Amino acid sequence: MRRSELLRWAVRDSRGGLTASWVGGLGYQGGLIALPWCLGRALDQGITGGDRGR
Secondary structure: OOHHHHHHHHHHHOHHHHHHHHHHHHHHHHHHHHHHHHHHHHHHHHOOOOOOOO
């Protein structure tokens, strides 16, 4: 069996796991990209002038 045939077989055989890891990786990267934006909004909206509460 040639290398290309072996690779095609391995990808075809584990298609579900590869898809799940790809989607999970996209979600993780999306979360890492969104984290600074979310923290910035929380700080900007959470700290208001004249607010003496916690």
